[in-house]
Amino acid sequence: EDKVVQSPLSLVVHEGDTVTLNCSYEVTNFRSLLWYKQEKKAPTFLFMLTSSGIEKKSGRLSSILDKKELSSILNITATQTGDSAIYLCGSASNSGYALNFGKGTSLLVTP
Amino acid sequence: DAGVIQSPRHEVTEMGQEVTLRCKPISGHNSLFWYRQTMMRGLELLIYFNNNVPIDDSGMPEDRFSAKMPNASFSTLKIQPSEPRDSAVYFCASQRRWNTEAFFGQGTRLTVV
Numbered sequence: 001e002d003k004v005v006q007s008p009l010s011l012v013v014h015e016g017d018t019v020t021l022n023c024s025y026e027v028t029n030f031r032s033l034l035w036y037k038q039e040k041k042a043p044t045f046l047f048m049l050t051s052s053g054i055e056k057k058s059g060r061l062s063s064i065l066d067k068k069e070l071s072s073i074l075n076i077t078a079t080q081t082g083d084s085a086i087y088l089c090g091s092a093s094n095s096g097y098a099l100n101f102g103k104g105t106s107l108l109v110t111p
Numbered sequence: 112d113a114g115v116i117q118s119p120r121h122e123v124t125e126m127g128q129e130v131t132l133r134c135k136p137i138s139g140h141n142s143l144f145w146y147r148q149t150m151m152r153g154l155e156l157l158i159y160f161n162n163n164v165p166i167d168d169s170g171m172p173e174d175r176f177s178a179k180m181p182n183a184s185f186s187t188l189k190i191q192p193s194e195p196r197d198s199a200v201y202f203c204a205s206q207r208r209w210n211t212e213a214f215f216g217q218g219t220r221l222t223v224v
Contacts, residue, residue, distance in 0.1 A: 031210065032210065034212060034213075041217045041218050042115075042202065042215040042216060042217050042218060043154075043202075043215045044215070045212040045213075045214070048211075048212055050210075088154060090154075092210070096159075096166070096167060097142050097144075097159060097161060097166065097206065097209060098144055098156050098159045098167065099144075099156070099213060100156065101146075101153060101154040101155075101156075103152075103153035103154075104153060104154070
Protein backbone atom coordinates (compact mmCIF):
# COMPACT_ATOMS: atom_id res chain seq x y z
CA GLU A 1 0.00 0.00 0.00
CA ASP A 2 1.30 3.45 -0.92
CA LYS A 3 2.39 5.54 2.04
CA VAL A 4 3.41 9.14 2.68
CA VAL A 5 4.94 10.17 6.00
CA GLN A 6 5.58 13.75 7.01
CA SER A 7 7.76 15.04 9.81
CA PRO A 8 7.63 16.74 12.13
CA LEU A 9 3.90 16.63 12.78
CA SER A 10 4.05 20.08 14.33
CA LEU A 11 6.56 22.84 14.66
CA VAL A 12 6.71 26.22 16.40
CA VAL A 13 9.29 28.78 15.26
CA HIS A 14 9.94 32.49 15.62
CA GLU A 15 9.51 34.94 12.81
CA GLY A 16 12.66 35.10 10.74
CA ASP A 17 13.68 31.50 11.36
CA THR A 18 14.27 29.03 8.54
CA VAL A 19 12.33 25.77 8.61
CA THR A 20 12.65 22.47 6.79
CA LEU A 21 9.70 20.14 6.47
CA ASN A 22 10.19 16.53 5.48
CA CYS A 23 8.19 14.10 3.41
CA SER A 24 9.04 10.48 2.70
CA TYR A 25 7.08 8.21 0.42
CA GLU A 26 6.63 4.61 -0.55
CA VAL A 27 4.77 4.60 -3.84
CA THR A 28 4.45 1.87 -6.40
CA ASN A 29 5.22 3.28 -9.83
CA PHE A 30 5.93 6.79 -8.54
CA ARG A 31 5.06 9.70 -10.80
CA SER A 32 5.24 12.95 -8.80
CA LEU A 33 5.17 14.55 -5.38
CA LEU A 34 3.14 17.66 -4.60
CA TRP A 35 3.19 20.14 -1.74
CA TYR A 36 0.14 22.08 -0.58
CA LYS A 37 -0.43 24.77 2.04
CA GLN A 38 -3.64 24.65 4.07
CA GLU A 39 -4.58 27.70 6.08
CA LYS A 40 -8.17 28.02 7.22
CA LYS A 41 -9.86 25.85 4.66
CA ALA A 42 -8.86 24.60 1.20
CA PRO A 43 -5.37 23.26 0.53
CA THR A 44 -3.65 25.43 -2.05
CA PHE A 45 -1.00 24.15 -4.42
CA LEU A 46 2.65 25.04 -3.91
CA PHE A 47 4.90 22.73 -5.93
CA MET A 48 4.92 19.63 -8.08
CA LEU A 49 8.16 17.64 -8.22
CA THR A 50 8.88 14.92 -10.71
CA SER A 51 12.64 14.96 -11.22
CA SER A 52 15.27 14.31 -8.60
CA GLY A 53 17.64 17.12 -7.63
CA ILE A 54 15.86 19.98 -9.37
CA GLU A 55 14.85 22.68 -6.94
CA LYS A 56 11.53 24.44 -7.34
CA LYS A 57 11.38 27.91 -5.86
CA SER A 58 8.70 30.48 -5.16
CA GLY A 59 9.76 33.47 -3.13
CA ARG A 60 10.91 32.27 0.27
CA LEU A 61 9.69 28.72 -0.34
CA SER A 62 11.66 26.04 -2.11
CA SER A 63 11.40 22.30 -2.49
CA ILE A 64 13.45 19.45 -3.87
CA LEU A 65 12.92 15.76 -4.53
CA ASP A 66 15.38 12.94 -3.83
CA LYS A 67 14.22 9.82 -5.64
CA LYS A 68 17.09 7.77 -4.28
CA GLU A 69 16.05 8.52 -0.70
CA LEU A 70 12.33 8.52 -1.60
CA SER A 71 11.91 11.87 0.06
CA SER A 72 11.35 15.55 -0.40
CA ILE A 73 11.92 18.65 1.67
CA LEU A 74 10.12 21.97 1.77
CA ASN A 75 12.21 24.91 2.96
CA ILE A 76 10.84 28.22 4.14
CA THR A 77 13.37 30.97 4.79
CA ALA A 78 12.79 34.15 6.82
CA THR A 79 9.46 32.82 8.08
CA GLN A 80 6.54 35.19 8.63
CA THR A 81 3.38 34.76 10.70
CA GLY A 82 1.49 34.34 7.44
CA ASP A 83 3.39 31.11 6.85
CA SER A 84 1.49 29.52 9.75
CA ALA A 85 -0.48 26.69 8.21
CA ILE A 86 -0.62 22.95 7.72
CA TYR A 87 1.72 21.82 4.95
CA LEU A 88 0.60 18.72 3.11
CA CYS A 89 2.68 16.42 0.98
CA GLY A 90 0.97 14.16 -1.54
CA SER A 91 2.25 11.49 -3.89
CA ALA A 92 0.92 10.47 -7.29
CA SER A 93 1.57 7.22 -9.08
CA ASN A 94 1.35 6.23 -12.70
CA SER A 95 -1.29 3.71 -11.69
CA GLY A 96 -3.94 6.30 -10.96
CA TYR A 97 -4.93 9.92 -10.86
CA ALA A 98 -5.46 10.63 -7.19
CA LEU A 99 -3.05 12.07 -4.68
CA ASN A 100 -2.23 10.12 -1.53
CA PHE A 101 -1.48 12.56 1.29
CA GLY A 102 0.53 12.46 4.46
CA LYS A 103 -0.98 13.74 7.71
CA GLY A 104 0.66 17.12 7.29
CA THR A 105 3.01 19.30 9.29
CA SER A 106 1.37 22.01 11.36
CA LEU A 107 3.63 25.07 11.38
CA LEU A 108 3.12 27.96 13.77
CA VAL A 109 5.25 31.07 13.31
CA THR A 110 5.21 33.34 16.35
CA PRO A 111 5.98 37.07 16.24
CA ASP B 112 -12.86 31.01 -12.80
CA ALA B 113 -14.74 30.58 -9.53
CA GLY B 114 -12.76 27.54 -8.51
CA VAL B 115 -14.23 24.34 -7.11
CA ILE B 116 -17.53 25.11 -5.42
CA GLN B 117 -18.88 23.01 -2.58
CA SER B 118 -22.13 23.24 -0.71
CA PRO B 119 -23.15 23.47 1.99
CA ARG B 120 -20.16 24.95 3.83
CA HIS B 121 -21.41 23.63 7.15
CA GLU B 122 -23.87 20.88 7.94
CA VAL B 123 -25.10 19.77 11.33
CA THR B 124 -27.37 16.77 11.33
CA GLU B 125 -28.70 14.15 13.67
CA MET B 126 -27.47 10.60 13.64
CA GLY B 127 -29.46 8.48 11.21
CA GLN B 128 -30.30 11.31 8.84
CA GLU B 129 -29.29 11.39 5.19
CA VAL B 130 -26.65 13.93 4.24
CA THR B 131 -25.86 15.09 0.71
CA LEU B 132 -22.75 17.09 -0.11
CA ARG B 133 -22.42 18.83 -3.45
CA CYS B 134 -19.54 19.81 -5.67
CA LYS B 135 -19.12 21.78 -8.87
CA PRO B 136 -15.65 21.22 -10.34
CA ILE B 137 -13.70 23.75 -12.37
CA SER B 138 -14.97 23.85 -15.94
CA GLY B 139 -12.81 21.78 -18.28
CA HIS B 140 -11.36 19.59 -15.56
CA ASN B 141 -11.59 15.89 -16.32
CA SER B 142 -11.03 14.38 -12.88
CA LEU B 143 -12.90 14.89 -9.62
CA PHE B 144 -11.94 13.67 -6.16
CA TRP B 145 -13.71 13.44 -2.82
CA TYR B 146 -11.49 13.57 0.28
CA ARG B 147 -12.28 13.49 3.99
CA GLN B 148 -10.08 15.22 6.56
CA THR B 149 -9.93 14.49 10.29
CA MET B 150 -7.31 15.23 12.92
CA MET B 151 -6.66 11.54 13.48
CA ARG B 152 -6.44 10.29 9.91
CA GLY B 153 -5.48 13.39 7.93
CA LEU B 154 -6.69 13.80 4.35
CA GLU B 155 -8.07 10.53 3.01
CA LEU B 156 -9.21 9.84 -0.54
CA LEU B 157 -12.75 8.50 -0.67
CA ILE B 158 -13.43 8.19 -4.40
CA TYR B 159 -12.44 9.70 -7.69
CA PHE B 160 -13.99 10.09 -11.11
CA ASN B 161 -12.43 10.53 -14.50
CA ASN B 162 -14.66 11.84 -17.29
CA ASN B 163 -17.63 11.33 -14.93
CA VAL B 164 -16.88 7.63 -14.45
CA PRO B 165 -15.96 6.34 -10.96
CA ILE B 166 -12.45 4.93 -11.20
CA ASP B 167 -11.57 4.01 -7.64
CA ASP B 168 -13.98 3.92 -4.72
CA SER B 169 -11.84 1.75 -2.46
CA GLY B 170 -11.58 4.60 0.04
CA MET B 171 -15.33 4.78 0.63
CA PRO B 172 -15.61 3.58 4.22
CA GLU B 173 -18.90 1.71 4.08
CA ASP B 174 -22.01 1.09 2.05
CA ARG B 175 -23.53 4.06 3.82
CA PHE B 176 -21.41 6.25 1.55
CA SER B 177 -22.20 6.72 -2.12
CA ALA B 178 -21.07 9.20 -4.77
CA LYS B 179 -22.35 10.15 -8.18
CA MET B 180 -21.25 12.34 -11.03
CA PRO B 181 -24.19 12.65 -13.43
CA ASN B 182 -22.40 15.19 -15.63
CA ALA B 183 -19.10 17.01 -15.96
CA SER B 184 -20.18 19.92 -13.78
CA PHE B 185 -21.74 18.26 -10.76
CA SER B 186 -21.04 15.57 -8.20
CA THR B 187 -22.65 14.48 -4.95
CA LEU B 188 -21.46 12.52 -1.95
CA LYS B 189 -24.25 11.00 0.09
CA ILE B 190 -24.14 9.45 3.54
CA GLN B 191 -27.19 7.45 4.57
CA PRO B 192 -27.64 6.90 7.45
CA SER B 193 -25.12 9.29 8.99
CA GLU B 194 -23.24 8.47 12.19
CA PRO B 195 -21.24 10.65 14.64
CA ARG B 196 -17.97 9.13 13.40
CA ASP B 197 -18.67 10.60 9.96
CA SER B 198 -18.03 14.06 11.41
CA ALA B 199 -15.18 15.56 9.40
CA VAL B 200 -14.38 18.12 6.72
CA TYR B 201 -15.18 16.79 3.27
CA PHE B 202 -13.26 18.25 0.35
CA CYS B 203 -13.93 18.02 -3.33
CA ALA B 204 -11.04 18.62 -5.74
CA SER B 205 -10.73 18.69 -9.51
CA GLN B 206 -7.86 18.26 -11.92
CA ARG B 207 -7.55 19.34 -15.53
CA ARG B 208 -5.75 16.25 -16.73
CA TRP B 209 -3.40 13.55 -15.65
CA ASN B 210 -0.17 14.76 -14.03
CA THR B 211 -1.36 18.23 -13.13
CA GLU B 212 -2.16 19.67 -9.74
CA ALA B 213 -5.55 19.25 -8.14
CA PHE B 214 -7.57 22.28 -7.01
CA PHE B 215 -9.56 21.99 -3.82
CA GLY B 216 -12.91 23.44 -2.84
CA GLN B 217 -13.47 25.17 0.49
CA GLY B 218 -14.81 22.02 2.06
CA THR B 219 -17.98 21.06 3.91
CA ARG B 220 -17.68 20.75 7.66
CA LEU B 221 -20.05 17.96 8.67
CA THR B 222 -21.09 17.44 12.26
CA VAL B 223 -23.30 14.46 13.11
CA VAL B 224 -24.77 14.63 16.60
